[in-house]
């Protein structure tokens with residue numbers, strides 16, 4: 001059984017797990033970080049997206065052992081204290097969620113999309129980039145709005161810095 | 162309280178926990194000493210279970226128990242029920258086969274459970290389930306309606322000869338036949354309403370806990386209606402009497418109907434928790450969701466419309482075959498009958514209607530209500546037929562609809578329903594204006610020059626929501642009443658808890674219910690919290706489905722508020738020494754009209770609890786309960802217009818525009834209403850373009866994962882253009898009609914009407930995938 005060493009949301013973690021343990025299982029079952037969800041078994045839905053060393057990955061498709069030595073950010077690690085991350089705030093303000101189940105994965109993917117594209121996001125790009133995230137509630141209309149709004153907010157806050 | 166009251170697009174109170182990863186879904190819960198269940202499921206669509214050998218599995222690490230269907234039946238756990246009795250034309254009650262929670266002797270669909278392994282970890286349970294040896298004797302299977310009805314077809318249930326559950330009809334056959342005999346034109350259409358798999362993103366999950374000392378059970382489960390679940394588990398499945406069973410439905414990740422029903426896994430988890438004397442958790446993986454969540458739709462229909470020489474509708478004749486799958490799920494029998502055929506009049510004056518529906522068993526997953534439930538099937542049939550008629554009669558489809566619209570209310574249809582109010586011209590006008598209907602021919606011509614096919618399709622839908630007047634549904638065979646309850650608990654400091662039997666699984670009740678209360682008292686919504694989803698907290702309720710939460714659930718809240726306000730008013734009048742009638746409620750204060758005398762609501766609340774100075778004989782406290790039973794269904798209606806482009810080289814459809822003009826009555830939170838419409842539209846468009854359950858001839862579900870079942874993704878859909886027209890609903894105190902299902906009801910017909918208009922071939926079935934559309938363009942659809 002491998003010992004996995006990770007930094008999760010800034011906190012060092014070391015634990016011994018079964019070989020087959022997935023990163024999402026480590027997060028949910030061992031660390032109690034249940035904000036990351038499991039919506040499928042074929043790596044299609046994106047409910048499980050977290051950031052691994054700053055990049056969006058589907059945590060259902062990464063072995064915990066593979067992630068050893070990396071830094072993981074989950075939805076729980078996004079806000080700074082009581083202050084929401086601009087992507088979180090944009091989802092709330094644009095009604096980008098209903099049941100909330102896809103939402104953590106959507107937000108983590110959205111942040112990754114915004115970072116990768118900088119300021120050059122339009123509706124078609126956002127829709128294309130959300131390919132790996134399924135939402136059954138919102139019809140994506142308000143998710144797309146949220147991502148575009150978040151991109152604008154992040155540009156503004158980057159400019160202010 | 163304009164900013165947070167009725168009509169304000171307030172951001173949702175519940176969102177903070179969801180966007181920070183602090184949602185509280187069933188699978189997030191871990192109980193001390195919890196074990197994990199994994200089901201052993203049939204790989205065959207139809208087989209006899211000759212034996213189960215669990216000896217190898219029992220020796221595997223961590224295995225606590227292996228339990229079988231035989232043990233379940235021996236322990237007298239009841240069979241699953243169908244709660245709505247339908248009688249066939251000949252008066253005989255429907256023919257229902259027995260459905261035990263795990264099959265003791267015969268399996269009838271792929272995925273049906275025969276045994277369950279309970280182990281220390283999820284993986285140990287899964288591993289051991291692989292080691293359970295089941296001796297299946299395969300039987301011939303039928304996976305389609307046609308195969309099930311063929312002479313000599315394999316029979317599923319001895320109780321249902323010919324695989325027929327019922328042969329039901331509605332309307333006046335003789336009058337309808339006469340209308341057709343005298344018709345100037347008859348337009349006919351055959352169509353399939355494809356089977357869908359609901360796919361709420363949160364897979365179903367259940368955690369059962371048994372407290373031996375108290376002989377008491379707790380079930381955490383993904384339910385849209387925890388009280389109904391408790392009732393059914395107690396009254397029919399012999400799990401425990403209601404006072405010994407608490408059902409909690411915490412945050413639920415979408416339902417769309419699929420989480421209405423009490424499923425075998427919940428029953429087995431409860432039963433197993435007592436057997437192993439430890440909590441038992443089960444969470445579906447996605448493949449299990451595909452195989453065991455109740456599917457939706459699956460009709461094959463023939464429809465004919467009779468017209469006079471002036472293109473006025475004279476009559477409608479429909480024959481529908483409905484696939485129920487292998488067993489009758491909880492509300493399944495009502496879906497293709499009273500939730501379907503009663504809506505066949507649509508928005509039109511049709512003097513006579515006759516519809517026949519045959520319900521059929523097949524070796525497939527059970528089918529039940531899925532977003533819209535019967536009403537999407539009715540609307541798709543009618544609006545495809547009307548569009549077909551316009552093309553056949555060579556008249557403008559909008560004009561043909563206008564000519565036949567119902568314009569006076571109340572309107573009694575020939576199929577039970579009495580529409581209370583509506584303005585169908587207004588919604589059609591709004592949709593046509595938004596899509597620039599007049600400019601369409603020029604756009605079509607311009608597209609043609611670019612080598613693409615452009616089409617415009619309409620769909621004018623109606624639905625019956627606010628489900629439902631208890632006496633009316635009782636007379637039609639429903640086993641329950643469909644009222645709702647609410648309790649208003651005012652705390653001594655003047656904050657309010659609203660307890661409701663409605664359940665939110667994405668609809669935003671914590672916000673909208675609070676808005677209604679805030680509006681009435683003129684207080685901020687932060688002072689109101691909404692409690693739902695726990696049978697220990699809320700006394701009773703019928704839950705959320707059929708777009709009923711606002712029309713029925715909020716109406717119950719209003720009734721309870723009226724009672725609470727009446728008592729508060731008495732206290733205020735007593736303390737201010739004025740007559741009750743002189744008191745007005747404004748900005749959180751009870752004021753004496755025309756004076757500056759007033760009491761803050763919070764001080765009235767405190768007075769109610771200190772009880773130092775109450776009117777003579779008044780009980781202390783400030784808490785009221787109401788049960789609201791609607792007087793009628795509500796009738797949301799609207800007009801959808803889709804404009805598409807089809808690439809003739811690939812058959813691929815893209816949306817240029819999609820307009821939805823809806824009349825939902827009063828809007829409590831327009832932002833939330835629009836979100837509901839967006840989601841519904843996505844599901845309706847998904848049905849039209851890409852979704853569809855596919856079984857092979859042996860009853861194997863070919864589309865059992867997201868690799869094979871096409872879910873609408875962001876790039877498949879357009880941004881939507883939503884419009885609202887409003888006629889206030891006269892049938893409930895909230896004036897609302899319901900908005901949860903409209904999109905799913907109206908969108909599929911608009912989409913297929915647009916594509917068939919683009920390609921100039923009316924023969925096209927859903928899902929209109931590129932290969933089907935390409936074939937239809939080339940004349941062999």
Ligand code: FES
Pocket residue numbers: 037038039040041042043044045046047048049058059060061
């Ligand atoms: S759980 Fe669906 S992609 Fe990871």
Ligand code: FES
Pocket residue numbers: 096097098099100101102103134135136137138362414415667
């Ligand atoms: S909000 Fe429910 S699945 Fe996206």
